[in-house]
Amino acid sequence: MAVSELARSAESGLTDEQRAEIQALRERSAATRRAGSPGIEELLYLPLPVLDHGFVRVVDYMGDDGAIVQAARVSYGAGTKRKRDDAGLIKYLMRHRHTTPFEMCELKLHLKMPIFVARQHCRHRAASLNEISGRYSILDREFYIPRPEDLAKQTTVNRQGRGEVLEHEQALRVLELLKEDAARAYEHYEQLLDESRPENGEPGGFGLARELARMDLPVNLYTQMYWKIDLHNLFHYLSLRADAHAQYEIRVYADAMLRVVKAWVPLAYEAFMDYRMGAAELSAKGLAVVQRLIRGEKVEQADSGMSPGEWRELMETLEL
Amino acid sequence: MAVSELARSAESGLTDEQRAEIQALRERSAATRRAGSPGIEELLYLPLPVLDHGFVRVVDYMGDDGAIVQAARVSYGAGTKRKRDDAGLIKYLMRHRHTTPFEMCELKLHLKMPIFVARQHCRHRAASLNEISGRYSILDREFYIPRPEDLAKQTTVNRQGRGEVLEHEQALRVLELLKEDAARAYEHYEQLLDESRPENGEPGGFGLARELARMDLPVNLYTQMYWKIDLHNLFHYLSLRADAHAQYEIRVYADAMLRVVKAWVPLAYEAFMDYRMGAAELSAKGLAVVQRLIRGEKVEQADSGMSPGEWRELMETLEL
Amino acid sequence: MAVSELARSAESGLTDEQRAEIQALRERSAATRRAGSPGIEELLYLPLPVLDHGFVRVVDYMGDDGAIVQAARVSYGAGTKRKRDDAGLIKYLMRHRHTTPFEMCELKLHLKMPIFVARQHCRHRAASLNEISGRYSILDREFYIPRPEDLAKQTTVNRQGRGEVLEHEQALRVLELLKEDAARAYEHYEQLLDESRPENGEPGGFGLARELARMDLPVNLYTQMYWKIDLHNLFHYLSLRADAHAQYEIRVYADAMLRVVKAWVPLAYEAFMDYRMGAAELSAKGLAVVQRLIRGEKVEQADSGMSPGEWRELMETLEL
Amino acid sequence: MAVSELARSAESGLTDEQRAEIQALRERSAATRRAGSPGIEELLYLPLPVLDHGFVRVVDYMGDDGAIVQAARVSYGAGTKRKRDDAGLIKYLMRHRHTTPFEMCELKLHLKMPIFVARQHCRHRAASLNEISGRYSILDREFYIPRPEDLAKQTTVNRQGRGEVLEHEQALRVLELLKEDAARAYEHYEQLLDESRPENGEPGGFGLARELARMDLPVNLYTQMYWKIDLHNLFHYLSLRADAHAQYEIRVYADAMLRVVKAWVPLAYEAFMDYRMGAAELSAKGLAVVQRLIRGEKVEQADSGMSPGEWRELMETLEL
Structure with a gap:
């Protein structure tokens, strides 16, 4: 989706004043010595539409792929030496669960989501959160009505x-x-x-x-919040909420965030997709079954030591 | 309120099966080498009624006043030497914000509260929480209707x-x-x-x-959760939620918890009431005003360096 | 190791006064309505020896296997229905990373470890910690000297x-x-x-x-601390620190804790060993290789899409 | 201290390569749509010297005073309306302990400090941290020798x-x-x-x-780390570590960070100095004494309900 298209579709739910405020931020430009990421700069402040009235809107970010490398090396200069080396190190860190360097990147989002989605969302405690208060404000007349x-x-x-x-x-x-x-x-x-x-x-x-x-008011009313989280904890969130078992109405928010992450830190995104989202965890018993299958043995659930439910999940993982 | 009375009033909203389960737990008794607190043992498993259908119910606890002292001393034996010394040390720790020993006591509650209260409640991230899932369970027909x-x-x-x-x-x-x-x-x-x-x-x-x-479903529907928190973080919660500025519907839960804390760790409770709940924080400017007032000077808002709002709050604090 | 043997070996580094304090706690017995675990009661207060002068000593605990089930069900009674059902639910929770019920059990340890080990240990932020202060106390003359x-x-x-x-x-x-x-x-x-x-x-x-x-003073000096952590976070700690890649001097502490966990929550321990400690994580590429191998295809590193390092790790996992 | 002076004094402990890396980062400039703060841009990457070989070095930051206001309002545009309004709102938030908006600003530092200081420093768990590893690297020959x-x-x-x-x-x-x-x-x-x-x-x-x-190696050896923390938690850190009771060797790090905060978010800094650093907390008993003193009563420790220690602290606070 092109940015112009994006902007158009997203603007639909906004007031003129809100559109003007976003436009003013989009036009803002200042010189900085900080590390930046061109991909996410492109998305800054734009509401990415989710569900019928919701959105994910990048408000600020800190760091880029190089910042992960820089922290892992506790270096004096920029993290980036050669892009190829950086990619290798980032993959290594992801594979071996050296998670602290991924905490060195930070993302701040403005989210609009139904209350029942926000209730799942807020279970992730490693984020900072500022939500509109129904004690102080009159809440908007916007409800989630599914397709x-x-x-x-x-x-x-x-x-x-x-x-x-x-x-x-x-x-x-x-x-x-x-x-x-x-x-x-x-x-x-x-x-x-x-x-x-x-x-x-x-x-x-x-x-x-x-x-x-x-x-x-019912829980399909929309609420809004500022939400700030580091990349490691965002990956944890995404591994649970972009998963097929997550409720559709939160998964679409996770999908929009995945798109943000891909634009922001492409190397970390790639490592995450390979080692987390697309990965499979085998239990000790499951691993033993796989080893036997590779040796050409015939294995049945009954002699696998696994329950029927586990066995079914394993066969699905192996596409057998 | 006597325990019998308590039990009676609280049982009203429970099914026969739930009453029987609670009764079975109440009758359970086992020998343990662990530190215990007679006051909270008395309350264990009983639903303390809050609002029209809600409750605070102690499910488990770890530690007592002595456990705070024991951790502060990193000791091999029990914390308690003499009750008077323990009280003095606990006061000292509270006064000087040595907070880690208070983290060594832990409380687990079963809470039933309206969703809009639970949404405030869950903003406290330093707790463990397991809530009934509306994806999995059919929610009960219980709504908060105020008096x-x-x-x-x-x-x-x-x-x-x-x-x-x-x-x-x-x-x-x-x-x-x-x-x-x-x-x-x-x-x-x-x-x-x-x-x-x-x-x-x-x-x-x-x-x-x-x-x-x-x-x-509207947000005055009741939800239920298990909620576990350490004493330091519970005190932080209580200082915000038992405060006069908190919404009445959450304050009554905090009040019930205060009662639990008093029964559980009476020395820590007393220190908390003196140094936190009943305490007043003076800003640098407010302190300067107080020093002048004590010296007998006449001070007006205009020459205090404080805003009208701050000045009003200070005068209320000083009961002037 | 029998408890008597344990006690003997562990007592070696303790003063008479410390031995007496521990003995007094061991002899303490009180009735409680709380859930308890006989296995860990047996170990309470005993220093399990680690390295030449260190130990792991259980000071307190909250909950048992049933407490995990109880929280997962947000139940009014005890978690335990039938032991077989509990085991099944605990395995399910572990397998599907439903981690919050495991947070409902809590363990408090008294640890004695060299400073350089304590420095790794304290990187785990989801624990409560009270360490002996070198500002306040004169530190003991005990240094770690390896075998x-x-x-x-x-x-x-x-x-x-x-x-x-x-x-x-x-x-x-x-x-x-x-x-x-x-x-x-x-x-x-x-x-x-x-x-x-x-x-x-x-x-x-x-x-x-x-x-x-x-x-x-050098970093092989022993220090002491009280350390409190919930079972979910303890499992995370153990998956990293009982791993073969961890430094030997911290791994031995993790091993002693594994022994404590086994005595405390045997069902959760078994699920952890199957789904975490003994488990293998396959990347998306690794999974594709495994699927091809099971179909009987011949796969080389060159056409696997994996780096030589990843390939070597995969072959070790599969014992090929 | 001028930046040139700063740079000179700080460079003393660095290698030529490190100086060149810092210089390269200082010369980096890119356009960004993000909020920025001119004051901290001036300090970016420069090692602010602390103790004989240590430093505090700003590596990255997110947000400015306006970001606090923006989050508090959950707004679509920039936080800043008029500087005067922002200052008022920030003071209000600080005074009433509405802490979440302060979490929306983030600071990343490169720190070099003796191990015994780092051990106190790392007790603050609400930060992200990446430290040089003595398992992987050969540590530098740099020790803290006091003046x-x-x-x-x-x-x-x-x-x-x-x-x-x-x-x-x-x-x-x-x-x-x-x-x-x-x-x-x-x-x-x-x-x-x-x-x-x-x-x-x-x-x-x-x-x-x-x-x-x-x-x-002894604990006065220098270590290095990347350390990332949000503004609310940094204020908490500073209220403890810039305090007169903190050990001198960590207080000097806190002082350098205070200087960074003043340059970065001047309005929040001012509110912090008035309502936290320079503030005084009166216990319930202390407040009662103050009320009596203002009314012109004569109060002695004996009839104050306070311990001699508390009384002495109160008299110091009131400068009596």
Whole structure:
């Protein structure tokens, strides 16, 4: 997606004032002695659209691939000697779980996500976070309403996650219900907040405190936050949240972040994809099975020492 | 409140099975070589009621007042020499912010609180947390509905918090609205989850995945979690959440925890109340004002170097 | 090793007073409603000897295998239903990296280790720590002097670690040097500390502040600390420090802790050994190679997409 | 101190190659859309000299005063509206301990400090850290040798810290001893490492592994690390380590960092100095005494409810 396209699609949910503020930041340019990364500079401040009203927006970053190398060497100069050497060292660090140099890069994002997604998101404690306060602010009228094709039944395979998609007509009825509930909830929220005085026979509003009025709002309401995390902990987050087992509604945020990471630190991204995202962990028993299979032995679940569930997962990993 | 009374009042929201499970744990007794605290043993497993359906329930603890002393001395034996010496050392540690010995005591709680309270609660990152998952479980039909006397208007003093209480009739209308919305939300949640097949002309349920159906629920729904934290970080939590500026609905949880702490580590509790909860921090400018006041000088805000807001806060602190 | 044997060997480095303090704690017994683990009760307070003067000593613990299950289920009662079900759930949690329930168990150790080991040890930030202070205390005259068979040459394979053992005579000369240096360093430390006044023509001591005098001591001096960590973070520590690539002098501490964990939470220990310690992680490229090998293809490093180093590590993992 | 002067004094301990690397980074300049701070750009990469061979060197930073405001407002644009408003908001955040916005600024330093200082320094767990490894590298021959005027006796007031300075002659003798010990230790370190083969009747070196040879080195040897921390946690560090009770040898590092912070985020620095560094915390009992003193009452320790130690500290705070 080109940046112009990006900007267009993302701007849709923003007010004119917000667009102007972002534009002003985009036009800002100053000389710095700091390490920088051209790829992520291109993305700075732009809201990358996620779900129907959400976004991932890079607000600031520290470091580049060279900063990882520089810290690993505790060097006086820049980390980068030759790009080839740097790539090798970064791969080595990733492979052997020397994680501290990856902590030397830092990313700050502005995120807009539904509350129920934010609740999963905030379980990652190694990040700094500043969220809009419903005690202080009146929250915006924006709710997550899924696309029909994202409405799925409870899975029957395990006890968590989604199975087949709802039939179209059923999906439309679900969406109708969600939309009505969202509209009513916000209307009630406004009534509760309404500070107007009784006048001309009109009863006047309740003027309820914001911290109380918000309790009537559902968890598909959008919230916003600044979120800052180092690259090591971001990789940990991504390995869990960009995974196929993560709920779709958080996975799309992780996918947008993966795109940011690729633009920011391409060498670290490549190492991460090879050694983490695409990697497979074999248990001691699983490793023994693999060794036997490579020697040409025939192995069955019954003589593997593994449970049926483990065996199924192993066969999927090995594509057998 | 006596324990029997406690147990009675708290049991109200529990199923028979849950009461039996708690009773079984209460009757459990084993010999241990570990340090123990009689005060908190008395409370173990009992749900201390908070709000209309919530509770704070001690599930486990590690250490006592002596464990703080023992760690501060890196000792081979028990911390306790004489109770008087221990009290003096604990006060000294608290006063001089030697915080690591307080980390050597640990508390594990089972908490039941509304989602909007849990969202504030989970901002404390130095705790371990296991929450009921709406992806995996069907959530219970329990919503926080305030008492009329807890419904207050937005404050006019600053931009956050509550002011005067709503008139009784107004309050009743608000509660009616909250109750109706809660009932409807849960009914819709059940409809969305309903996996019944079309039969005899009945349309059948949507069978929507749990992770999706929950998005229609409001944030006054109750959630539950196991929450484990060390005493130092618990004190930090309490200094913020038992404070008069905290929202009432989280402050009542902090108050219940204060009661637990008092029963568990009475010496540390006393030091905390003197040096933290009841303490006042003077800024450099505020200290200068106090020194002048003690010398008998007349000081005005205008010549204090402080802003009007700071000055007002200082005068409140000094009860002038 | 039987407990009696243990006690005997460990007592060697302790003063009579310390032995008596430990004995008093061993004889302490109180009834508790808390979950307990008989295996670790057996070890409580005993110094498990490590290196020539060091130890690992369990001071307190919270939880057992059942506590992991209990937290995963956010249950009202004990975690344990049937031992077989618990084992299955614990394995599932370990396999799918659901790590938070493992944070619900906590271990407190008293450790005595050389400073250069403590410096590696303290890099693990998710632990609570209270170390003896050289500003406040006079440090004991105890230095780590390796056994001859532990003196090895710098490895030639990579740039870190040990290779072949020194010849015996060389080893003895090294030990002589280490012992002399340790003795001299402690003698100088005492001279620097000496607060005696000049008297009868004697010059008197320097009376140097403790925080300064200690700077002359080498990093093989023993230090002591209380160290508290939850089971999840302890497993992370052990996966790094009980690994063959860890320095021998820290690995022996990790080995002693493994023994503690096995006695404390046998089900979690077993899952950890299968899914972490004995597990193998294959990169995306490594997995592709394994899939080809199982299909009976012949694969060479040159057409594997892997570097020579990665290839060698993969072949070692597969025992090819 | 001017930057030129700074550069000169700091370069003294560096090799030509290191100076050239720093110079190359100083001359680097690139355009960025990121927020920047002119004051800290001026300091970037320069080693600020600390003790005889140590330094504090800014390697990278993220954010400025505006970034604190921006996060507090969860805003779409830059934080800065008017400098005056920003200052007011930053003071408000600091005064009311709204700490998360301060976490949104990040600082990365290259530090060179004696091991015994690094050991205190590394107790601050909320930082990222990459230290030179004695397993991998041969450590440099650089030891901290205090100035004569920094050699002081053990204090007699409390049990920790320094009292009066040693007499000059005594000081010189201490320094002689420290220098000799340092020289001998490094000589032995080199002998242990020496990998030369026996030749022409020469015995050859021991070739001991680096991870073992280092154990003979004293804790006044210099080590180096990259250290990254957010502004909130840096303020916490500084409130403890720039305090008069901190050991002189770490306080000088904190002082150098204070200078960096002042150049980087002047508004936050000012708020920190007023509300933290120069602030005084009164206990509940202390506050009651102050209220009585302001009312003109005469208060004695005996009727204050405070211990003699607390009373003395209060009188010092109030300059009475």
